[in-house]
Amino acid sequence: MEHPQRRPLLWLDQNAVLVRFATRARGLVLGQSITGITAMPDLRGRRVVPRQPDSGSDVLFRQLADRAGLALSDMVLTDIARTETEAVQAVARGEADATLGLHSVAQDFGLPFVPLIDERFDLLVNRRAWFETPMQRLMTFCQSEAMATRAERMGGYDLTGLGTVRWNA
Incomplete structure (x- = not known):
């Protein structure tokens, strides 16, 4: 059995995905x-x-x-x-x-x-919600030219790889 203090923050039995969002x-x-x-x-x-x-x-x-x-x-x-x-x-x-x-x-x-x-920001999303229309609309917007322009104008934000699944429970 794994020592409880050494357990990862995200356990394999969770029903979630970790999705890349941005760095700043x-x-x-x-x-x-x-x-x-x-x-x-x-x-x-x-x-x-x-x-x-x-x-x-x-x-x-x-x-x-x-x-x-x-x-x-x-x-x-x-x-x-x-x-x-x-x-x-x-x-x-x-x-x-x-x-x-x-x-x-x-x-x-x-x-x-x-x-x-x-600083890297990722989104932890319920796996089922990831495939639902509202989440997909959000990700479509986040990958749009409007979002890229806004991030560039703000300065210090990098959206490279946005939407890439980094971890899947």
């Missing part, structure tokens, strides 16, 4: 006049907008900082931002030098962006 670029959003930041270690001594404790962005930021050998105490942390937009707004107003954010949001504010990771 996440990295450092910089203030308009900020230079010299090309990677996480360059945040040493810089003003950084943190996100609320235990949020996904906070957890990721801490992991990236740890991997780069950067302690939170090495940075000047500003007031906590509750949303992605709030964090980028603080950078845009000059209240901080950088924050962890999305390429698309940096682009919306006309701010420089340093890519760090690509």
Whole structure:
């Protein structure tokens, strides 16, 4: 018998499919006049907008900082931002030098962006629902020129392989 702590997140007896959706670029959003930041270690001594404790962005930021050998105490942390937009707004107003954010949001504010990771988004769908008309209509739209144009205009999104079944229980 398999050890319960080593069980995969998706067990083979589930009636589901995992379908590729998109990837998006996440990295450092910089203030308009900020230079010299090309990677996480360059945040040493810089003003950084943190996100609320235990949020996904906070957890990721801490992991990236740890991997780069950067302690939170090495940075000047500003007031906590509750949303992605709030964090980028603080950078845009000059209240901080950088924050962890999305390429698309940096682009919306006309701010420089340093890519760090690509986040992959897949859809976990009930296998039966996958073949139903509403789901197929959604996937048809998602594979349309309109969707591709929107993703390109937003910036930082890649729809390559959209609709590819990555796992089938």
